[in-house]
Amino acid sequence: MSSLPADYFAVFGISPSLALDLPELQRQFYVLSKQFHPDRFARASAAEQQYALDFTSLLNDAWRVLRDPQARGEYLLKSNGFEAGDSRSNPPPSELLEEVFELNMALEELRHGDGEARGAIASALERFLAMREALDADRDALFVRYDANREPETLRQLRALLNRRRYIENLVRDAQQALS
Amino acid sequence: MAYSNKVLDHYNHPRNVGSLDKSDEHVGTGMVGAPECGDVMKLQIKVNPETGIIDDAKFKTFGCGSAIASSSLATEWLKGKTVDEALAIKNTDIVNELALPPVKIHCSVLAEDAIKAAINDYKVKQGAEPLVQAH
Numbered sequence: 001m002s003s004l005p006a007d008y009f010a011v012f013g014i015s016p017s018l019a020l021d022l023p024e025l026q027r028q029f030y031v032l033s034k035q036f037h038p039d040r041f042a043r044a045s046a047a048e049q050q051y052a053l054d055f056t057s058l059l060n061d062a063w064r065v066l067r068d069p070q071a072r073g074e075y076l077l078k079s080n081g082f083e084a085g086d087s088r089s090n091p092p093p094s095e096l097l098e099e100v101f102e103l104n105m106a107l108e109e110l111r112h113g114d115g116e117a118r119g120a121i122a123s124a125l126e127r128f129l130a131m132r133e134a135l136d137a138d139r140d141a142l143f144v145r146y147d148a149n150r151e152p153e154t155l156r157q158l159r160a161l162l163n164r165r166r167y168i169e170n171l172v173r174d175a176q177q178a179l180s
Numbered sequence: 181m182a183y184s185n186k187v188l189d190h191y192n193h194p195r196n197v198g199s200l201d202k203s204d205e206h207v208g209t210g211m212v213g214a215p216e217c218g219d220v221m222k223l224q225i226k227v228n229p230e231t232g233i234i235d236d237a238k239f240k241t242f243g244c245g246s247a248i249a250s251s252s253l254a255t256e257w258l259k260g261k262t263v264d265e266a267l268a269i270k271n272t273d274i275v276n277e278l279a280l281p282p283v284k285i286h287c288s289v290l291a292e293d294a295i296k297a298a299i300n301d302y303k304v305k306q307g308a309e310p311l312v313q314a315h
Contacts, residue, residue, distance in 0.1 A: 163215035
């Protein structure tokens with residue numbers, strides 16, 4: 001019995017990379033899901049049944065992470081020793097925190113304002129969405145660059161970008177909530 | 181996940197929300213954040229120049245209930261302490277007081293970092309050497 005793939009990329013038979021062909025990945029996901037569906041192993045040995053179960057579970061995790069560019073980037077950073085979640089060893093830059101803090105303050109003031117604040121929140125949301133869109137374009141460019149050069153410096157830039165995007169994503173969510 | 185009563189109390193009735201004059205030489209400001217959850221926390225202390233005791237502490241946190249409760253509790257504890265006593269506050273003290281579950285321990289770490297950052301800012305303003313950071 002072979003052992004399980006070493007990482008999420010290996011589940012799909014690819015080497016760790018960031019600029020993925022999502023439609024192709026999805027196709028592979030369906031193929032593998034079918035191939036390893038536990039129902040197909042009902043008459044197999046106990047070890048094979050267990051493998052099908054473990055593989056399917058790993059496949060689902062891998063698909064969930066790799067389909068999402070943010071999660072995919074964070075996963076690859078982590079497997080390269082960049083602890084995206086460790087804000088202690090690499091605190092976010094203070095300019096970013098100041099900016100996010102100010103944006104949050106403005107949003108909160110608007111939210112507690114009267115009905116006229118709606119327009120202001122809507123335009124703040126427009127701004128956040130534009131920021132997110134710009135970050136997404138930068139992220140995709142970094143993905144391509146990393147796949148080509150495999151340089152730690154590119155990963156450092158990616159980590160900074162993904163951290164920033166998480167904050168912007170929260171602001172988008174908060175603004176949308178305030179408007180709903 | 182259920183929040184403890186103490187977390188809920190601080191979340192619903194946060195103490196010391198607000199801000200102090202950042203440019204005041206007796207005020208130290210700490211701004212920290214955790215990108216993984218999108219939290220950003222500002223914590224400020226005002227030190228009495230005569231006594232060296234922290235007279236006032238304020239915070240403003242954008243984040244989850246545990247992050248708000250951790251920083252709210254931190255400001256309560258800071259008031260009346262000397263700067264050195266304040267430095268002794270550990271995130272584990274906050275975890276114990278608020279009964280934070282393991283997945284929320286990082287919120288208490290953030291609060292401890294905010295305290296240290298605020299004290300550091302104050303010390304630098306006073307012309308002292310900056311603290312050696314934990315990171």
